[in-house]
Amino acid sequence: MKLERYLEGRRLDVEAAFDKLLPGKKVLPSTIHEAMRYSIFVGGKRLRPILCLAAAEACGGSRNKALPLACAVECIHTYSLIHDDLPCMDDDDMRRGQPTCHKVYGEAVGVLTGDALQALAFEIAAGSRGSRRYPVGALVRELAVAAGSQRLIAGQVLDLEGERKKLGKAQLVRIHKNKTAALIAASIRLGAMSADAGPKALERLTDFGEALGLAFQVIDDILDVTRTSQQLGKSAGKDLKAGKTTYPSVLGLEKSRAEAGRLTRKAHRALEGFGKDGARLREIAVYLLERDY
Numbered sequence: 001m002k003l004e005r006y007l008e009g010r011r012l013d014v015e016a017a018f019d020k021l022l023p024g025k026k027v028l029p030s031t032i033h034e035a036m037r038y039s040i041f042v043g044g045k046r047l048r049p050i051l052c053l054a055a056a057e058a059c060g061g062s063r064n065k066a067l068p069l070a071c072a073v074e075c076i077h078t079y080s081l082i083h084d085d086l087p088c089m090d091d092d093d094m095r096r097g098q099p100t101c102h103k104v105y106g107e108a109v110g111v112l113t114g115d116a117l118q119a120l121a122f123e124i125a126a127g128s129r130g131s132r133r134y135p136v137g138a139l140v141r142e143l144a145v146a147a148g149s150q151r152l153i154a155g156q157v158l159d160l161e162g163e164r165k166k167l168g169k170a171q172l173v174r175i176h177k178n179k180t181a182a183l184i185a186a187s188i189r190l191g192a193m194s195a196d197a198g199p200k201a202l203e204r205l206t207d208f209g210e211a212l213g214l215a216f217q218v219i220d221d222i223l224d225v226t227r228t229s230q231q232l233g234k235s236a237g238k239d240l241k242a243g244k245t246t247y248p249s250v251l252g253l254e255k256s257r258a259e260a261g262r263l264t265r266k267a268h269r270a271l272e273g274f275g276k277d278g279a280r281l282r283e284i285a286v287y288l289l290e291r292d293y
């Protein structure tokens with residue numbers, strides 16, 4: 001199957017699952033459930049859930065079994081975007097091509113929508129099926145660690161503290177390993193864990209996820225300076241305005257592109273032991289390297 005069709009098919013699977021997992025719009029209090037549905041369904045590439053499903057397949061597992069975990073990761077991601085867009089953080093009006101959650105529902109409901117999606121992520125993960133090596137508690141823990149104060153939140157704190165300071169490449173990498181790569185790697189690991197991946201396969205996929213996550217962020221930084229807000233569906237040129245150190249500001253555009261290529265090759269090398277089973281993940285890495293939104 002062509003990659004575009006695969007991505008579209010998996011996106012639809014994830015969205016159909018969400019329709020069942022999210023409380024209905026009319027469930028009281030309806031404001032919060034409407035805002036949760038708005039934020040999930042407004043758009044998004046569904047990269048993390050798709051990677052979770054593709055990793056399960058690469059390990060010989062079933063997509064259906066991994067689907068709740070894929071949705072749980074997307075809940076954490078969407079909550080982080082909602083909170084990141086709040087006036088006390090990056091203060092943004094546009095996300096996924098539409099007004100941000102707090103612009104539509106107000107700041108207080110924006111905070112609560114993020115909170116509710118985070119709680120829902122754990123509810124969904126707790127209701128998923130574990131495998132022989134990884135009982136459901138291990139899956140919930142995996143998600144909690146990736147979303148917690150030493151990974152996703154750590155990245156956000158370091159990012160905020162780094163504003164208007166000149167950071168070096170090592171500090172930049174530290175931010176993005178936590179802010180971006182940790183959740184991407186966890187998405188992949190969760191898919192593999194649901195498929196009962198052996199320790200070696202899980203280690204390889206962790207290396208793949210970490211390299212891919214960093215490559216994804218380098219490209220994100222490049223697009224922030226080379227694309228318009230309309231093309232991105234979020235405010236472009238934002239990093240510069242916020243006084244943030246980025247890959248292009250440290251390395252320049254040319255070297256940043258080379259860095260993204262280097263990281264993608266590193267991700268590919270991690271997949272070598274998978275042979276044909278790793279083909280989809282390999283293809284997704286190339287697609288992300290070449291993306292223009």
Ligand code: GRG
Pocket residue numbers: 043044045046047077080081083084089096152153156179180216217220
């Ligand atoms: C506020 C707890 C908290 C964390 C914030 C994820 C994050 C940390 C902030 C969001 C802003 C940002 C630029 C994060 C880096 C990760 C990233 C590139 C997110 C955008 O992910 P995409 O492009 O978004 O996959 P879609 O909308 O396609 O899902």
